[in-house]
Amino acid sequence: GFIVILPHEKYDFEWEFYNNDGSRAAMCGNGSRAAAHFAHHINKINPNMSFLTGAGVIKAKVNQDKVEVSLGKIKSVQNTFEELGKTWQLCDTGVPHLVHFCQNLDEFDTMLCQKMRQKYNANVNFVKILDENHLKVRTYERGVEDETLACGTGMGACFYLAFLNKKVQNKVKITPKSGEEVGFAYKNEELFFEGKVKYCFEANYNFS
Known part of the structure; x- marks a missing residue:
């Protein structure tokens, strides 16, 4: 971005x-x-x-x-529904996210994600619960129209729905496709996201 x-x-x-x-x-x-x-x-x-x-x-x-x-605060959460052979839930963490809980992240299908993204105008996430303190997530993002290495609001949606359904604690680690582990917590009805930021370079650009 x-x-x-x-x-x-x-x-x-x-x-x-x-x-x-x-x-x-x-x-x-x-x-x-x-x-x-x-x-x-x-x-x-x-x-x-x-x-x-x-x-x-x-x-x-x-x-x-x-x-x-x-x-x-979470903007909205909709009830679960079935579509294309999978169970979904829509959660808005600032932008809308469809979330599917799975046993194997190899279920992630770019073409299926594309269909769901186009129909619901939402990002699409597949999440696997490793234990009550750790999740793994893969995300298809709008605007990129493909899978990305990590999506903060997507991981937040996955965590919040897992917490809401009492599958995880109120503080977890999440590993996205990039492999870089980040932290999420839910306290005082707010969603918190923490991780390292790597400084890469600095440059100047003349727009004239």
Whole structure:
């Protein structure tokens, strides 16, 4: 994704988030951690910050290379339903996510995900519960129109539904396709997402 950080009168900053295909997205979990890390380390904003996204205000805490963000309250959860031979549930964590719990992540099917994404205009997640403290997730994302290495809001949706259905504790580790383990917690009716952010490079671009 491409993130534009803009000044804001009330919050530390405001952002605009663009997908790979140029479309706008209201929220991105991993992007919010990257934006907070950049804002603190490059723009020298206080490590405890809040910023405005299309999905509302996000609170973040930066501790060196670790960033925790509050994704806020879950926007909505719909009842489970059957489609294309699988059981689904729709959860909005800032952007809509379809979630399917499975025993084997090899069930992940890009063509099936594409059909579900187009019909429901939602990201599509397959999740396997390893134990009450650990999940594995694979995600097909809108705007990329393919599987991605990790999706923060998608992992958040998977965790919240597993917690809601009493399959996991209120604090878990999640391993996405990238293999980089991240942490999620649910407390005071808010969803928290924590993980490391890697600084890659810095560059200047002249738009004139």
